[in-house]
Amino acid sequence: MTNKELADLLLPNVDSDLSKYEEKYPERNLKEGAIVTRFAPSPTGFVHMGSLFQSFISRKVANDTEGIFFLRVEDTDQKRLVENSVKGIVLDLKNFNIEIDEGMLSEEEEKGAYGPYMQSLRKDIYQSYVKYLIEQGKAYPCFCTAEEIEDTRLLQEKKKQRIGYYGRFAKCRKLTPDQIKEKVEKGEPYIIRFKSYGDFERRIKVNDLIKGNLEVPENDLDIVILKSDGLPTYHFAHLVDDHLMRTTHVIRGDEWLSSLPLHIQLFESMGYKPPKYAHISPIMKEENGVKRKLSKRKDPEAAVSYYHEKGIPVEAVKLYLMTLANTNFEQWYDCNKDKSLEDFTFDFKKMSSSGGLFDVEKLFNISRNYISRLKASEVYEGTVNWAKDYDSEFYEILKSHKDYATSVFNIEREQKKPRKDYGCYSEIKEQTWYMFKELFDKEEKDYAFQTISDKEEIKNILTAYMEKYYNENDTKEEWFDHMKDLAHEFGYAKEVKEYKENPDNYKGHIGDISLVLRIVLTTKSMTPDLYDIMHILGKDTILERYQNWIKEN
RNA sequence: GGCCCGUUGGUGAAGUGGUUCAACACACAUGCCUUUCACGCAUGCAUUCAUGGGUUCAAAUCCCGUACGGGUCACCA
Numbered sequence: 001m002t003n004k005e006l007a008d009l010l011l012p013n014v015d016s017d018l019s020k021y022e023e024k025y026p027e028r029n030l031k032e033g034a035i036v037t038r039f040a041p042s043p044t045g046f047v048h049m050g051s052l053f054q055s056f057i058s059r060k061v062a063n064d065t066e067g068i069f070f071l072r073v074e075d076t077d078q079k080r081l082v083e084n085s086v087k088g089i090v091l092d093l094k095n096f097n098i099e100i101d102e103g104m105l106s107e108e109e110e111k112g113a114y115g116p117y118m119q120s121l122r123k124d125i126y127q128s129y130v131k132y133l134i135e136q137g138k139a140y141p142c143f144c145t146a147e148e149i150e151d152t153r154l155l156q157e158k159k160k161q162r163i164g165y166y167g168r169f170a171k172c173r174k175l176t177p178d179q180i181k182e183k184v185e186k187g188e189p190y191i192i193r194f195k196s197y198g199d200f201e202r203r204i205k206v207n208d209l210i211k212g213n214l215e216v217p218e219n220d221l222d223i224v225i226l227k228s229d230g231l232p233t234y235h236f237a238h239l240v241d242d243h244l245m246r247t248t249h250v251i252r253g254d255e256w257l258s259s260l261p262l263h264i265q266l267f268e269s270m271g272y273k274p275p276k277y278a279h280i281s282p283i284m285k286e287e288n289g290v291k292r293k294l295s296k297r298k299d300p301e302a303a304v305s306y307y308h309e310k311g312i313p314v315e316a317v318k319l320y321l322m323t324l325a326n327t328n329f330e331q332w333y334d335c336n337k338d339k340s341l342e343d344f345t346f347d348f349k350k351m352s353s354s355g356g357l358f359d360v361e362k363l364f365n366i367s368r369n370y371i372s373r374l375k376a377s378e379v380y381e382g383t384v385n386w387a388k389d390y391d392s393e394f395y396e397i398l399k400s401h402k403d404y405a406t407s408v409f410n411i412e413r414e415q416k417k418p419r420k421d422y423g424c425y426s427e428i429k430e431q432t433w434y435m436f437k438e439l440f441d442k443e444e445k446d447y448a449f450q451t452i453s454d455k456e457e458i459k460n461i462l463t464a465y466m467e468k469y470y471n472e473n474d475t476k477e478e479w480f481d482h483m484k485d486l487a488h489e490f491g492y493a494k495e496v497k498e499y500k501e502n503p504d505n506y507k508g509h510i511g512d513i514s515l516v517l518r519i520v521l522t523t524k525s526m527t528p529d530l531y532d533i534m535h536i537l538g539k540d541t542i543l544e545r546y547q548n549w550i551k552e553n
Numbered sequence: 554g555g556c557c558c559g560u561u562g563g564u565g566a567a568g569u570g571g572u573u574c575a576a577c578a579c580a581c582a583u584g585c586c587u588u589u590c591a592c593g594c595a596u597g598c599a600u601u602c603a604u605g606g607g608u609u610c611a612a613a614u615c616c617c618g619u620a621c622g623g624g625u626c627a628c629c630a
Contacts (some may be wrong), residue, residue: 042630078630146628153626162555163626191628200556216557227628234630239581258557282623283558292622293610321579327566330578352566354559354623362565362579373591417592450589496587513559514588 001177007134008193009184010141013037014124025114025244030189034067036248038103039093040241042074043085045092047092047304047356048296050253050283056321057280058099058167058251067248071103072241073118076231086118096314104113114245125177126232129240129270130192130225139225141170141190143183162547166196166220192226194236198265206260209249209278209348219261235259239266247275248307254279276346283358311386311425313374315341316367323366326350330416337373337494354468362370372420376410381423383409384449394414394429397436406537408435411528419528434522435533447549448525451512455553459492461516462546476531487513520549 001009007016026038037058055069062069071093071388073086080407086107093100102112110117133139142165149165156163173195175183184190198218206214231241257279261309267274273333285302296302307317316339323330326349335348336343371379380402387395398405409432412419433439452458469482484494486509494500499509518530521542527533534542 040630044630079574080629142628160554194620211558217555221626224628229628232630233628237630250571253624255560255624255630284623287595323565330565331567331576359564359579365579393599412591419591421591480588487588501574509588511588518589524590525580526588532586 001181003135003137005178006180007131009181010134010190011127011131014127015180016128016135018128018132021125021128021244025246027315028068028246030068031066032448033065034083034248035061035065036068036070036246037062037251038070038072038242038247039100040074040252041089042080043089044082045085045296046088049294049302049304050099050280052092052096052319053283053324054251054253054393056096056318057091057278057346058249059250059327060322060325060341061251062101064094064340064345068101068113069099069203070114070245070528071100071117072245073104074234074237075118075120076227076234076237078120078229078231080169096304096317119241120231122237122241123230125244126226126229126237126240130232130236133194133225133269134293136190138195139192140222141180141184142193142222142224143175143188144189145170161267162200162222165193166200166222170222171199189228191228193222194225194266194269195270195506196220196222196265198261204261204264207277208257208260209276210281210351211257211279211353214257214260216261219259219265223262223264235262235266236261239270239272240496242275243267243270243272249278251273251278251280254281256385270397278351281352281354285358301358304345309390309426311382311390311427312363312367312423313370313425316370317363319370320363320366323362324352327352352450368420368423369425371422372413372418374413376406376413379413379428380406383428385423387429390426390468391429397438401436403537403552405436408432411532411536423527434524434527435536440545443523445523447519447523449519450515450525452516457490458520459550459553461486461513462520462550464489465517466543466546470542471541479531479534483514483517484510521545 028034030036039046039051039055039058047055059069061067068133068198071090073089075081084107086104090105091456102110102114103117104110116122130139143198145164148171152165152169155164156169170193172190172193196219198220200217202218203215204218207216224233224234226232238250241247260277260279263277264274272367285299294302300306307314319333322344323333326344326346328347329344331343333339342452371382374382380398383405384395384398387398399425409428421431425546429439435444449458465486469486471478471482474482488494490513491507492513493506496509496511499506514524514530518527518533519525519535521537
């Protein structure tokens with residue numbers, strides 16, 4: 001029996017003519033140096049930080065070179081499918097403004113000329129390639145049962161030999177055509193394995209864009225390429241898809257590094273040029289002094305939705321990812337504050353080859369700086385969008401007081417050295433609630449008095465301020481002069497310096513007085529500039545809050 | 554167990570044989586500035602690059618061993 005007959009026996013209704021695929025999916029007509037990348041998740045749930053990181057880099061590299069970035073769904077493991085996860089993946093990418101040029105848009109829809117982009121829909125294609133390999137004598141059926149495989153493994157372990165289906169352990173490789181025919185006709189179930197021509201003793205050099213040159217043993221494992229359900233394994237789908245989809249750069253997690261010799265051999269056996277590989281180390285997390293992979297189950301920050309919920313601007317997360325991705329980015333950005341991510345060119349060589357620790361603290365710092373440079377109207381937009389999903393009360397308030405809220409967010413903003421109060425949008429309410437009447441009035445108030453805490457003294461200060469010193473039309477200078485006069489009247493130094501020089505002459509200094517006015521107005525001892533706050537709150541609110549406090553105490 | 558990768562301060566890290574090589578950033582600490590806070594400014598924070606040996610006039614940088622961490626060895630991706 002020839003290989004051709006064997007192939008027909010095993011895959012009777014499959015066409016092994018590959019030329020039609022080559023014609024249908026031609027070399028991409030892109031400019032010189034354009035990079036084609038992809039994000040290829042299994043639809044088993046939502047996007048993990050590590051995957052987002054990978055797709056972020058892939059998208060970036062494609063952008064930098066005017067290439068293509070596409071989304072392929074790897075659903076060849078039918079047991080692990082989670083309903084609607086394609087939708088979730090698409091949404092997560094969308095939330096981070098990672099656009100795809102081609103690929104899945106939802107559970108059913110896709111765009112692009114190199115599809116289908118859902119592997120389960122590519123069954124025919126894979127089978128054609130499998131049949132072709134059988135005809136070429138480069139693949140063969142395997143009838144081993146799970147038990148048999150397990151037994152060889154045990155034996156190999158016992159004899160301290162390498163584990164796997166290779167060499168003399170590859171029983172079915174030695175089956176004669178007649179034996180195969182007999183088994184098939186008896187109805188014995190089988191899968192298809194790749195007939196490796198590698199030699200473990202031989203070492204080959206492989207290159208990884210991030211890890212550099214590696215020297216590894218050749219692959220000699222006869223891995224499964226077609227499973228009993230007729231779908232391919234990852235390795236084989238990778239070969240077929242990334243060849244046909246004309247991927248130039250495979251960017252993936254470094255758990256794949258050890259199968260790189262296999263993948264290179266697979267491409268070689270078909271006479272295809274393998275893509276370039278970039279294996280990314282996992283993002284780590286430290287807990288109780290132990291470093292481990294960031295885990296979606298244990299770490300809330302591993303889920304991409306966490307950032308959406310916290311209200312960290314997408315752009316800030318990207319800035320952080322870029323500092324992790326390219327170690328020279330941070331300095332570049334520091335020198336080019338007016339530029340954006342798009343102006344920076346990603347470089348594989350500048351990527352750390354070992355896994356970095358995910359530093360939420362640093363992310364918040366980047367976010368804080370980013371928000372501080374935003375315009376008040378942008379902060380307003382961001383906060384409204386966040387509140388819309390996560391805080392309906394705040395959302396309503398913001399919606400009905402747009403200009404007012406914007407002026408609150410504008411305090412000490414849009415200047416050379418803006419305040420850095422907000423690390424994320426979800427923090428804004430707790431920092432500005434006292435500026436909103438609706439929130440202030442309903443709040444159970446806890447006034448944080450410090451140096452001056454005697455209620456009579458406070459009442460007197462408030463009364464004097466309202467009667468003699470407060471004038472809503474004061475400029476900041478006038479306002480401050482009045483504060484000084486108030487301090488003086490009550491025996492407090494007009495200047496902190498004066499007080500420090502002669503502490504015995506005074507009950508305190510102007511800071512103590514302004515603190516009282518600040519606290520009764522806001523309940524807090526730490527706020528942005530008091531003049532700005534008063535200016536925005538307005539006369540009525542100020543008098544109301546002062547009078548109410550006097551009444552209640 | 555086999556194979557592969559990694560190890561620079563609390564963190565992210567720069568640096569691949571010698572001209573300040575231990576940058577820069579985050580965090581932390583102290584001080585200054587200031588009506589509070591924040592901002593800003595100043596200063597401090599690894600005599601040492603996991604560890605033991607070797608090569609060299611010279612090593613974080615090259616070589617070998619050890620330890621520790623990670624990955625992989627499925628009809629999962």
